[in-house]
Amino acid sequence: MNASESELRFGGVIHQRRMALRLSLAEVARRAGCAKSYLSAIENGVKGAPGEELSGRLERVLSFRDGELVEMSVWARTPASVRADVEAMRAREAVRDVAGREIAAMLKGDLDEVHRSGKLGALIEVYEGKEGGLSECGATKFVDGEAAGGGVERVGLPVEIPLINKVTAGYPGSFTDMGYPARVADEYIRAPDVHDPDAFAARVVGDSMEPVYREGDIVVFSPGRVVESGMDCFVRLEPDQETTFKRVYFEKGEDGAEVIRIQPMNNAYGPMIVGRERVAGLYAGVSVTRVIG
Numbered sequence: 001m002n003a004s005e006s007e008l009r010f011g012g013v014i015h016q017r018r019m020a021l022r023l024s025l026a027e028v029a030r031r032a033g034c035a036k037s038y039l040s041a042i043e044n045g046v047k048g049a050p051g052e053e054l055s056g057r058l059e060r061v062l063s064f065r066d067g068e069l070v071e072m073s074v075w076a077r078t079p080a081s082v083r084a085d086v087e088a089m090r091a092r093e094a095v096r097d098v099a100g101r102e103i104a105a106m107l108k109g110d111l112d113e114v115h116r117s118g119k120l121g122a123l124i125e126v127y128e129g130k131e132g133g134l135s136e137c138g139a140t141k142f143v144d145g146e147a148a149g150g151g152v153e154r155v156g157l158p159v160e161i162p163l164i165n166k167v168t169a170g171y172p173g174s175f176t177d178m179g180y181p182a183r184v185a186d187e188y189i190r191a192p193d194v195h196d197p198d199a200f201a202a203r204v205v206g207d208s209m210e211p212v213y214r215e216g217d218i219v220v221f222s223p224g225r226v227v228e229s230g231m232d233c234f235v236r237l238e239p240d241q242e243t244t245f246k247r248v249y250f251e252k253g254e255d256g257a258e259v260i261r262i263q264p265m266n267n268a269y270g271p272m273i274v275g276r277e278r279v280a281g282l283y284a285g286v287s288v289t290r291v292i293g
Contacts, residue, residue, distance in 0.1 A: 010076045015043040017062045020228040021250050032057040049076035065223060065281055101160060160188040161220055163201045189218055191287045196224035208264035209245060213288060220287040227282045235262055236281035248282060
């Protein structure tokens, strides 16, 4: 049986992360406890996504977030009809959530003008799940980011990303999500070009990433983006869950061990060299917002 699209995507994610970490097929297979030929077949879509046990081992070897690769594996092995139903439900909920926020914002303005424009009524129809509201409120139907020609419908309303806290661009410091559940915050920003549902934003504090980033900039990070050497990332460090915002490079130390160089842009700060085991999370920066003035 041919691998499904999700299984092919799973293999591609494995391949991209392995290449970014500069690890050979043989090395990853040895650490994960599987045959090199089997891992190659997964990467190339010849074999489908592996079970949870091997996915968990690959997750650790390739420094994915806890549970990230296992979840992808389970999803890839889920029947296509079930995936389609779940995606449709997620799309409807996402549209309903954005429409609700738009309605709340409109109700704070001139109600007579909002009513005359017809946009409020259209958004209410979207919120209630009626198709007629889509064209009236200027929404466009998409399938996986492309103009729709069939498949699961996604509506191109502005993406809202939770602004959860600040991330230091000086030396690593403590970070907290303020106790909010995933995707929930007191403040949101819009990033129409970001489609990762797990994306989050944080304000830059400190000057170690100047002149590229300034204090007060808001950077959006995407857990779904494969991190490659030379990317600007939100870095979470063990054992104290400290975080920092830096450019990262995957390198080898003098003893041949794999290390990550955490590099500031400001020459007044020196780099940090840490072992891969100390890095609990790397999330690529994909967008930055700056207040002019």
